[in-house]
Amino acid sequence: MAYENTNQQERNNDSIFSKRLKAGKRRTYFFDVKTTRGNDYFLTITESKKRFNDNGYDRHKVFLYKEDFNKFLNALTETINYVKTELMPDFDFDAYNHDYVRDDEDGEGAEASAEPAEVEAAVAVEAAPAAAASSSHSEDVDKW
Numbered sequence: 001m002a003y004e005n006t007n008q009q010e011r012n013n014d015s016i017f018s019k020r021l022k023a024g025k026r027r028t029y030f031f032d033v034k035t036t037r038g039n040d041y042f043l044t045i046t047e048s049k050k051r052f053n054d055n056g057y058d059r060h061k062v063f064l065y066k067e068d069f070n071k072f073l074n075a076l077t078e079t080i081n082y083v084k085t086e087l088m089p090d091f092d093f094d095a096y097n098h099d100y101v102r103d104d105e106d107g108e109g110a111e112a113s114a115e116p117a118e119v120e121a122a123v124a125v126e127a128a129p130a131a132a133a134s135s136s137h138s139e140d141v142d143k144w
Contacts, residue, residue, distance in 0.1 A: 016041075026050045041066055 017033040030046040043064040048057050064072055084093060 043069070 014034050015032045016035060019031040021029040021031070023029055026049055028048045030044070030048065032044045032046070034042055034044060036042065045062040045064065047060045049059075050057055084091075
């Protein structure tokens, strides 16, 4: 017996919060909070990249469930901090705190001030307790 999901249109529109992050001229990340049928919440992170050969996009999704939020944030923060402090301590990551805004026909973007610095600061604040217990976080991450 074939199952047809008659709620497909509804299920695709269940996002209750969305944040878009332009990352260069061809990449965009979408962070969407969605609901389940049981009125629970989860996060989808979508990377969308414009293809060179046609007008389409390649999309990759990650589904993140509430019970993994803290572990995911801690692992991501620890990984980013490792790159920033151990691998590239002299690199100016703040030089990339901008967004590209398409404001003319040929697609040349003008740089505009954006929120990544605020997001980075929020992650740093969230990660402060994580940094204090980073050794236990490594063990928790390994348990996944």
